[in-house]
Amino acid sequence: MNEINTDNIKSQMRKGVLEYCILSILNNNDAYASSLISELKDAKMIVVEGTLYPLLTRQKNQGLLSYRWEESQQGPPRKYYAITDKGRELLAEMDSAWIEIVETIALIRNNKK
Amino acid sequence: MKKVVTVGIGGRSFVIDEDAYQKLNLYLTRFKEKTGMGVQSGDVMEDLEQRIAELFTEALGTRYQVVNITMVNNIISQLGMPDGGQMEDDFGVKNEPFYNMAVKKLYRNPDDKVIGGVCSGMALYLNIDVVLVRVLFFVAIFMGSVGFWGYIILWIIAPMAYTAAQKCEMRGLPVTAENLRKFSTYR
Secondary structure (H helix, E strand, O other), rough: OHHHHHHHHHHHHHHHHHHHHHHHHHHOOOOEEHHHHHHHHHHHOOOOOOHHHHHHHHHHHHEEEEEEEEEEOOOEEEEEEEEHHHHHHHHHHHHHHHHHHHHHHHHHOOOOO | OEEEEEEEOOEEEEEEEHHHHHHHHHHHHHHHHHHHHHHHHHHHHHHHHHHHHHHHHHHHHHOEEEHHHHHHHHHHHHHHOOOOOOOOOOOOOOOOOOOOOOOOOOEEEEOOOOOOOOOHHHHHHHOOOOHHHHHHHHHHHHHHHHHHHHHHHHHHHEOOOHHHHHHHHHHOOOOHHHHHHHHHHOO
């Protein structure tokens, strides 16, 4: 029971920052879904890929991302996602929020007597 | 030997075993429901199908030509559900409360009607020959106004079975993808 709870908390934490991660990755490079997935998987941010697709669509609908179709050597064209200006604005806010959180946590942790 | 189905996924065509096809179909339906986005799930499903096509191409390599159930199962566990969980695997084993529940409702049948489709709807509902119902109604109309008004009232009360789902319900069949396809007008 205890173990399940820790797993749950961990996955909740990851979920919370997943949108932040997507924006950060796309801020570096445009990417198509599969390369995003492999990057997030390498970083152990997602376990199953299914979580990503609804997020991408939501962020796209919110105007944070845009996409374009690009020819590929193998198979049909691929959908490349890119970050928009609105997305960059949000990312900047998230960046500062993230730093704040990290600092707060560090402060709390170092405050033990 | 197995029967195969040809499907288009993410802009590519695949030959897929029938059991694998059904599993994949169920998975996609589940996934779509779980997104909770309704009509907006189109983009999500497009991305998902693209990914599935990619994974199939990888899995097939040069050795296989037909997508089998093992490949589908692997892909489903790799992709999972939108909430991060796994698909509940009750494929054809447990009776699913939602999918296998066959409800029978009285509809008017638009595919076989003389006047309003009331008789043929009733025949399907009661599981009897439509001719018998028509004869009974015809006689009843001549015996007095009860038959006439009975027909009119049923005509008003019973809805026409327009959609494929309604047509399944009219026949008392479970509303599954398979059955829906049978009555779908988009062929």
